[in-house]
Amino acid sequence: MIDPVPALQARRLCAAYHQQTVLEDITLSLPQGQWTAIVGPNGAGKSSLLNLVIGSLAPLRGELRILGKSPASQRRAGNIAYMAQQEHMEWDFPISVRDTVLTGRYGLMRHDPLWQRLVPRHWANPSHRQAVEAALEAVDMADYAARPIGALSGGQKKRVMLARALAQQARILLLDEPLAGVDPPSEALILATLERERSAGRTVIMVTHDMPSARVHADNVLLINRTLVGMGTPDEMLSDAMLARLAVGAPEARHGGTRVAA
Ligand SMILES: Nc1ncnc2c1ncn2[C@@H]1O[C@H](COP(=O)(O)OP(=O)(O)OP(=O)(O)O)[C@@H](O)[C@H]1O
Numbered sequence: 001m002i003d004p005v006p007a008l009q010a011r012r013l014c015a016a017y018h019q020q021t022v023l024e025d026i027t028l029s030l031p032q033g034q035w036t037a038i039v040g041p042n043g044a045g046k047s048s049l050l051n052l053v054i055g056s057l058a059p060l061r062g063e064l065r066i067l068g069k070s071p072a073s074q075r076r077a078g079n080i081a082y083m084a085q086q087e088h089m090e091w092d093f094p095i096s097v098r099d100t101v102l103t104g105r106y107g108l109m110r111h112d113p114l115w116q117r118l119v120p121r122h123w124a125n126p127s128h129r130q131a132v133e134a135a136l137e138a139v140d141m142a143d144y145a146a147r148p149i150g151a152l153s154g155g156q157k158k159r160v161m162l163a164r165a166l167a168q169q170a171r172i173l174l175l176d177e178p179l180a181g182v183d184p185p186s187e188a189l190i191l192a193t194l195e196r197e198r199s200a201g202r203t204v205i206m207v208t209h210d211m212p213s214a215r216v217h218a219d220n221v222l223l224i225n226r227t228l229v230g231m232g233t234p235d236e237m238l239s240d241a242m243l244a245r246l247a248v249g250a251p252e253a254r255h256g257g258t259r260v261a262a
Pocket residue numbers: 017018022040041042043044045046047048049085
């Protein structure tokens with residue numbers, strides 16, 4: 001039976017950085033098991049919305065529930081896997097591709113018995129290693145597993161970070177621009193992987209500027225430009241009229257946001 005609790009439920013949600021409002025009055029509900037594309041111009045607040053969902057940005061006002069609970073508690077419980085936008089990542093750390101993907105399992109390792117947590121990583125519970133290898137296979141990066149992460153190309157790093165999110169086997173996959181900067185075969189591979197995740201009952205929430213992929217694969221599209229401009233099927237939301245409305249956005253957005261009281 002399908003669990004009726006929404007994957008994500010926002011009510012009058014607002015977010016700000018340094019008292020500058022970047023998201024205003026977002027009310028929406030996303031069911032579990034669907035693929036949602038979040039579309040909007042640069043600076044629209046898409047990554048900020050994902051930061052609210054993982055609990056790394058606190059709402060200024062309003063309410064956000066993930067699977068019926070607070071974002072922070074769901075992140076701790078391992079129900080949210082998150083792949084950050086590549087521009088926001090540091091690559092200057094000397095670890096291998098395989099160990100990078102394994103870091104996606106660290107939250108789950110907390111639930112292992114104490115002795116398992118203390119053994120060297122390569123002796124760890126085989127389920128962790130199996131999940132890492134399966135995720136690397138899924139994005140076709142198994143041959144690169146021993147390479148340092150910093151020595152990969154941009155598209156290869158993106159596939160590794162997707163593998164890290166997949167390895168968490170979380171109920172909700174949050175992906176910030178997983179298709180940006182990857183070549184057509186990698187894009188097809190990523191989309192097929194996400195199709196499999198949805199078929200397995202997972203909720204996929206993906207920020208993208210790739211309209212053709214959103215049109216073909218998403219169940220829902222959210223149009224965001226500081227406010228929620230629209231939400232519906234890809235056919236409804238990706239029409240010329242809706243995209244024109246999205247580009248204009250809320251009047252305040254064109255003037256760099258609204259100041260709010262401290
Ligand atoms: N850490 C931060 N501190 C201050 N302002 C921020 C911070 N992060 C984002 N912003 C501002 O918040 C607004 C929304 O940014 P956000 O990164 O959410 O946009 P986006 O829709 O993801 O854009 P893009 O398509 O370029 O990734 C922008 O005006 C941005 O300058």
